[in-house]
Amino acid sequence: MVYFYAIAAVLLVVAILAAMYKPFGGYMAWVFTSPKDLAPERWFYRVVGVDSSKSQPWRSYLRGVLAFSLVGLIILYALQRLQQYLPYSLGLGAVSPFLAFNTAASFVTNTNWQSYSPETTVGYTVQLAGLCVQNFLSAAVGIAVAIAFVRGFAQKRQENIGNFWVDMMRAWWRILLPIAFVGALILIALGTIENFHGFVSTATVASGTQQIPGGPVASQEVIKVLGTNGGGFFNANSAHPFENPSVWTNLIQIICMLAIPVSLTRTFGVMVGDVRQGYALAAAMFILWTASFLILIGFESSLHDPAAHLAGGAMEGKETRFGVVWSSVFGTTATGTSTGATDTSYGSFTALGGMMLLLNMMLGEVSPGGVGTGLYGIIVMAVVTVFIAGLLVGRTPEYLGKKIGPHQMKLASLYFLVMPVIVLAGVGLSFAIPGISKGSASVPGFNPGSHGFSEVVYAFTSATNNNGSAFGGLSANTPWLDVALGVAMLLGRFIPIVLTLALAGSMSKQDRITATSGTLRTDTALFVFLLVFVIIIIVALTFFPALALGPLAEGLGA
Numbered sequence: 001m002v003y004f005y006a007i008a009a010v011l012l013v014v015a016i017l018a019a020m021y022k023p024f025g026g027y028m029a030w031v032f033t034s035p036k037d038l039a040p041e042r043w044f045y046r047v048v049g050v051d052s053s054k055s056q057p058w059r060s061y062l063r064g065v066l067a068f069s070l071v072g073l074i075i076l077y078a079l080q081r082l083q084q085y086l087p088y089s090l091g092l093g094a095v096s097p098f099l100a101f102n103t104a105a106s107f108v109t110n111t112n113w114q115s116y117s118p119e120t121t122v123g124y125t126v127q128l129a130g131l132c133v134q135n136f137l138s139a140a141v142g143i144a145v146a147i148a149f150v151r152g153f154a155q156k157r158q159e160n161i162g163n164f165w166v167d168m169m170r171a172w173w174r175i176l177l178p179i180a181f182v183g184a185l186i187l188i189a190l191g192t193i194e195n196f197h198g199f200v201s202t203a204t205v206a207s208g209t210q211q212i213p214g215g216p217v218a219s220q221e222v223i224k225v226l227g228t229n230g231g232g233f234f235n236a237n238s239a240h241p242f243e244n245p246s247v248w249t250n251l252i253q254i255i256c257m258l259a260i261p262v263s264l265t266r267t268f269g270v271m272v273g274d275v276r277q278g279y280a281l282a283a284a285m286f287i288l289w290t291a292s293f294l295i296l297i298g299f300e301s302s303l304h305d306p307a308a309h310l311a312g313g314a315m316e317g318k319e320t321r322f323g324v325v326w327s328s329v330f331g332t333t334a335t336g337t338s339t340g341a342t343d344t345s346y347g348s349f350t351a352l353g354g355m356m357l358l359l360n361m362m363l364g365e366v367s368p369g370g371v372g373t374g375l376y377g378i379i380v381m382a383v384v385t386v387f388i389a390g391l392l393v394g395r396t397p398e399y400l401g402k403k404i405g406p407h408q409m410k411l412a413s414l415y416f417l418v419m420p421v422i423v424l425a426g427v428g429l430s431f432a433i434p435g436i437s438k439g440s441a442s443v444p445g446f447n448p449g450s451h452g453f454s455e456v457v458y459a460f461t462s463a464t465n466n467n468g469s470a471f472g473g474l475s476a477n478t479p480w481l482d483v484a485l486g487v488a489m490l491l492g493r494f495i496p497i498v499l500t501l502a503l504a505g506s507m508s509k510q511d512r513i514t515a516t517s518g519t520l521r522t523d524t525a526l527f528v529f530l531l532v533f534v535i536i537i538i539v540a541l542t543f544f545p546a547l548a549l550g551p552l553a554e555g556l557g558a
Helices: 002-033 039-048 058-081 097-108 124-154 164-189 218-226 247-272 275-301 306-311 323-336 351-362 373-393 406-432 449-464 479-509 525-549 551-555
Strands: 199-203 209-213
Touching (some): 002 247, 002 323, 039 164, 058 097, 058 164, 058 479, 097 124, 097 479, 124 164, 124 218, 124 247, 124 373, 247 373, 275 323, 275 373, 275 525, 323 351, 351 551, 373 479, 406 449, 406 479, 406 525, 449 525, 449 551
Antiparallel strands (some): 199 209
8 A cells, every 4th residue: 555655656746747847948948048138137247247148168167166156155154153243133143163164065065964953043144145045056056067067068169168157147047036936935825934923932731831933934945945955944844844834835845856957857958959868867867766765665664563564654753744655755855866855854764764865865866866966967977877888889988979088087987986985084084083983973872883873974975965964863063073074065066066067178179979870879778777777886886885884784683
């Protein structure tokens, strides 16, 4: 019965995404190929001194990304440190230096890792002017980089790959902002709160009082999921009824997380002039997402515990209004993208169920990945797959008419090596440096052993992949983890962007080669299978020892 509901849930989500795939993907392709600027965009270009008609080489594009992100990092850090002087601070003081750095790095990198309870740490000004603004801007940066990467394959004999300021502005103004505005109105109509009430005292049944927090939640909730950000207005995130009051708002949030990453494959196909290429990438994403979800459902529902059988699955830590199926759909989606939102406690999943959430991130979050990051991540893996297939048949590998030579493979190889190196280095240092792994500094005393190890692996995997979710038992707000995870977020975000734009510049300079009978077709079921296989093999070879020491050992009763 559980699998019947699980398959029905998958079909519902896929049907909604299929209905919006062509129109939304086509619209985004138009947004980034239209020669006309809108009036607000022209005003922005005048303010920042940008000539929107001029395209940039990849190094200039990269400088724009880094400079824009650095300014955002500094502003967000300053807002937190000066919070006590800001209006609508709710009487809250300055955020501590280490935590302020961690949070600034988190939201600028689209990670939204939160080592604190938002409702008791940051006031409305920091939430809106800082966190919510970065939810828009970090997502826009990711989309802009993906579009620049696509141009590298779509163009031929071109030095330039687009204008960062134009791409970022169009992503924000024409895609993210209008959808978030309409989505916020829908969430408000369905029960998500939107106010500036602060904390309201109310009487409890035990004749005491309780402080009920309010806030402008709906306006942040939509961009939280639409931009695959994930940071909640409340500590409980989307498990809080003020953020996510019903199964319908839960479904809307799931669709929002998937809409842009999935539809960008259509945008890719339109821009390179072959929509079948987009279908192939979307199919690979769908296979990884569906397989992960169905396996997760198996781990969460096939239990020998009588209580779990009576409840219909492992319900501990899950919201009864969502149940095992919709909690698993949400969890698979949030970790398969770079969202990190949660409508349940990920640390309360079964050991092997939690492993599936961890694996979704270890894939490089290409199932389907975050806004922008998922697209350029899976294209890089497609390049690697083409190269491997070329070696097998003894031909020079090509992808979309572009040769994949030693320079391109070095960039692609470095891309998929960055994440595991940062993750494993962070985990190793957390346990190797004396004093760090003792007590609350890393692994809390009440979660030692395999699960405690899994919590640290999960934290660094989440931070490096710019996801932001966590196993809840980790005491993450410590000087070491605030700094280490913040650095992991920055490196995990910007090193891949450097490599992606360098690869885009390399591809853009090439002429397009005519396909021959010996060219590997990249729009077939065979290529989709090869792509999925390569992604899984790379992850298995890289992370199996860590999984064996953590969730596998715990799940097998070690």
